[in-house]
Amino acid sequence: MKIGTKILLAAIAAIGISTAAGIAVQRSVIRNQGIQQTRATMRAALIEAENVRESVAGLSTAGALDYPRMLAERKNAATLQETALYKTVPVVSAWKAIEKVAASEGYEFRIPKFQPRNAKNTPTAEEAAILKQFESGNLAEYFEVNEARNQIVYARPIRLTTDCLACHGDPATSPTHDGRDMAGLPMENWRAGEVHGAFVLKASLDRVDKVAQAGMKSTLLYTVLLALVLGVIFFFGTGRLIVKPLKGAVESIRVASQETAAASGQIAAASASLASSASEQAASIEETSAAVEQMRGSTNATVDHARKASELAQVSRTTAEQGSGDMTDLATAMTGIQDAARDVSRIIKTIDEIAFQTNLLALNAAVEAARAGEAGAGFAVVADEVRRLSRRCAESASETTDLIGAALERTGDGARLAGKVTSRLAEIVNLNRSVSEAVAQIAAAAEEQRKGISQVNASVTGISGVTQTLSANAEESAASAQQLNEQTQSLDESVKTLNLLVGTAG
Amino acid sequence: MQSTVMEKPEAGISADHRAGKYLTFILGREEFAIRVLKVREIMGIQDVTGVPRTPAYVKGVINLRGRVIPVVDLRLKFGLPEAEYTQRTCIIVVQVQAGTVSLHTGIVVDEVSEVLNLAGGDIEDTPDFGQGAAGGTACLLGMAKVKGKVKILLDIDQVLGGQELRGLDALAQA
Numbered sequence: 001m002k003i004g005t006k007i008l009l010a011a012i013a014a015i016g017i018s019t020a021a022g023i024a025v026q027r028s029v030i031r032n033q034g035i036q037q038t039r040a041t042m043r044a045a046l047i048e049a050e051n052v053r054e055s056v057a058g059l060s061t062a063g064a065l066d067y068p069r070m071l072a073e074r075k076n077a078a079t080l081q082e083t084a085l086y087k088t089v090p091v092v093s094a095w096k097a098i099e100k101v102a103a104s105e106g107y108e109f110r111i112p113k114f115q116p117r118n119a120k121n122t123p124t125a126e127e128a129a130i131l132k133q134f135e136s137g138n139l140a141e142y143f144e145v146n147e148a149r150n151q152i153v154y155a156r157p158i159r160l161t162t163d164c165l166a167c168h169g170d171p172a173t174s175p176t177h178d179g180r181d182m183a184g185l186p187m188e189n190w191r192a193g194e195v196h197g198a199f200v201l202k203a204s205l206d207r208v209d210k211v212a213q214a215g216m217k218s219t220l221l222y223t224v225l226l227a228l229v230l231g232v233i234f235f236f237g238t239g240r241l242i243v244k245p246l247k248g249a250v251e252s253i254r255v256a257s258q259e260t261a262a263a264s265g266q267i268a269a270a271s272a273s274l275a276s277s278a279s280e281q282a283a284s285i286e287e288t289s290a291a292v293e294q295m296r297g298s299t300n301a302t303v304d305h306a307r308k309a310s311e312l313a314q315v316s317r318t319t320a321e322q323g324s325g326d327m328t329d330l331a332t333a334m335t336g337i338q339d340a341a342r343d344v345s346r347i348i349k350t351i352d353e354i355a356f357q358t359n360l361l362a363l364n365a366a367v368e369a370a371r372a373g374e375a376g377a378g379f380a381v382v383a384d385e386v387r388r389l390s391r392r393c394a395e396s397a398s399e400t401t402d403l404i405g406a407a408l409e410r411t412g413d414g415a416r417l418a419g420k421v422t423s424r425l426a427e428i429v430n431l432n433r434s435v436s437e438a439v440a441q442i443a444a445a446a447e448e449q450r451k452g453i454s455q456v457n458a459s460v461t462g463i464s465g466v467t468q469t470l471s472a473n474a475e476e477s478a479a480s481a482q483q484l485n486e487q488t489q490s491l492d493e494s495v496k497t498l499n500l501l502v503g504t505a506g
Numbered sequence: 507m508q509s510t511v512m513e514k515p516e517a518g519i520s521a522d523h524r525a526g527k528y529l530t531f532i533l534g535r536e537e538f539a540i541r542v543l544k545v546r547e548i549m550g551i552q553d554v555t556g557v558p559r560t561p562a563y564v565k566g567v568i569n570l571r572g573r574v575i576p577v578v579d580l581r582l583k584f585g586l587p588e589a590e591y592t593q594r595t596c597i598i599v600v601q602v603q604a605g606t607v608s609l610h611t612g613i614v615v616d617e618v619s620e621v622l623n624l625a626g627g628d629i630e631d632t633p634d635f636g637q638g639a640a641g642g643t644a645c646l647l648g649m650a651k652v653k654g655k656v657k658i659l660l661d662i663d664q665v666l667g668g669q670e671l672r673g674l675d676a677l678a679q680a
Contacts, residue, residue, distance in 0.1 A: 360596065364547055366621040371543060
């Protein structure tokens with residue numbers, strides 16, 4: 001149901017309810033007023049009747065009444081009620097007055113009395129109750145609204161006054177001395193002030209009700225008209241003043257709700273991706289941790305190896321230095337050999353010279369022998385032999401020289417090689433030094449690396465902690481996004497309800 | 507060890523007057539030979555005292571046991587490039603016949619080899635080198651083939667002959 005309709009219905013209902021209440025109140029008031037008015041009228045009538053009674057009694061007391069004529073008439077009358085005497089009875093004049101009023105006002109008039117002279121005045125049950133109340137107490141009046149019969153009952157007691165005793169008093173005072181009153185009826189010996197009977201007026205509230213109804217009808221009519229007018233006003237008023245802004249607000253809420261849903265979707269997606277990134281990061285951190293551990297292990301191994309390498313380099317250097325020393329000895333020995341060889345060479349040279357000279361001498365001898373001719377033949381032979389010897393000597397010397405040369409050459413090679421080896425050993429020693437330095441650098445670098453790894457480890461642990469926090473935050477974010485989504489959905493529901501209320505589609 | 511073979515001068519096998527004992531020596535790459543009878547003495551190289559105003563091939567003079575002997579560098583005489591004197595370089599003192607005068611001259615040779623006994627069959631005549639070489643070939647007695655090698659037989663008289671020698675001799679005598 002639309003809100004406009006609701007408002008309209010509410011207004012109409014309000015009007016209706018207030019009208020109903022008003023009408024009810026009006027009816028009640030009117031009824032009450034009617035009742036009170038009726039009561040007042042009744043009271044006035046009865047009091048007036050009592051006044052009439054008093055004045056008639058006063059007339060009687062004042063002797064204004066012609067009793068003898070009336071008595072004479074009575075004797076001639078069939079019933080008491082036709083006589084003028086009857087009319088002078090105060091209470092009769094009273095009830096006659098009341099009868100008039102009752103007739104004109106439409107009241108039912110009753111004069112109930114216990115043991116009445118007139119049988120139709122026999123009280124009903126309720127009248128008997130009223131009478132009893134009057135007789136027992138000092139009740140001045142009785143008023144009752146009988147809802148069952150829709151009736152007002154108003155009663156006033158008939159209290160005997162002294163003038164009543166003329167007919168109802170002590171029989172001893174009977175004017176006819178037979179215990180009967182002037183009308184011929186027996187005197188009941190009532191006293192003054194006693195209650196004998198009551199004037200009861202009963203009015204139906206139908207008239208009042210009719211008035212109330214008429215009032216109700218007119219009120220209803222006006223109210224319906226007013227309701228129609230108001231209804232139209234409300235119809236258009238709510239439409240413009242309430243429904244339109246509501247529609248606008250609902251529309252903006254709907255848009256906001258959609259955007260919020262989209263935003264919450266984005267947040268959820270971002271949270272999911274953040275969570276997955278965080279878990280990826282955690283996995284990477286695991287890998288990094290493992291890699292760092294490996295690095296640490298290998299760094300330790302590197303340090304150990306560097307230390308070993310350093311020791312080996314040390315040993316190697318010592319050995320190389322020893323080798324260098326040995327090489328120096330070798331070089332010295334070689335130099336010794338070379339010197340010896342040179343000495344031998346020198347000697348061989350001397351021998352060679354001798355051989356040469358011998359050769360020359362032998363040639364000279366051969367020449368002289370040739371000059372000598374026959375005599376020098378033998379000498380020529382000797383010279384020849386000498387020459388051969390010298391040649392052999394020269395050859396041996398030359399061989400020896402060759403050998404010495406070869407030996408020298410080999411020694412020279414050896415010395416050269418020794419020199420090379422020495423220089424190599426020196427290189428080895430240098431390289432050793434370099435290696436030692438490099439190894440020391442390696443060890444230092446490995447130490448640095450170890451420190452670095454510790455730092456990296458600490459950083460990785462820090463990152464891991466941060467990642468965990470990130471993960472937790474991402475999860476919280478996702479949960480919040482979920483809640484936001486739910487809220488958005490409930491908002492959507494509300495928007496739908498509002499839409500139904502306001503009357504837009506969707 | 508070479509067996510001692512007594513060699514007598516061959517007579518009658520070859521009527522070549524060039525047969526006989528020769529002293530061989532080396533100059534540059536060639537081996538030359540001169541008659542042993544021409545040889546006075548062989549000695550190792552020693553200091554030569556230079557003499558001014560003498561031809562280039564005349565190295566100077568030496569003192570041989572009191573006698574002053576002119577020394578000729580045979581390489582320069584033959585037009586070979588001058589070589590450094592080694593310990594094998596020898597001076598051969600030859601007796602040169604110049605006309606009627608007999609001169610002792612020393613020639614510087616790279617190396618002295620041996621005394622050879624050349625048979626006539628070993629000796630060949632000097633080949634004809636044509637017109638231009640006539641002057642040079644006159645100094646040669648011939649060519650000898652010994653053990654596959656060719657030794658040039660020098661006529662030392664021709665080689666060292668000439669006016670300059672007279673001058674040298676005069677110098678030596680002075």
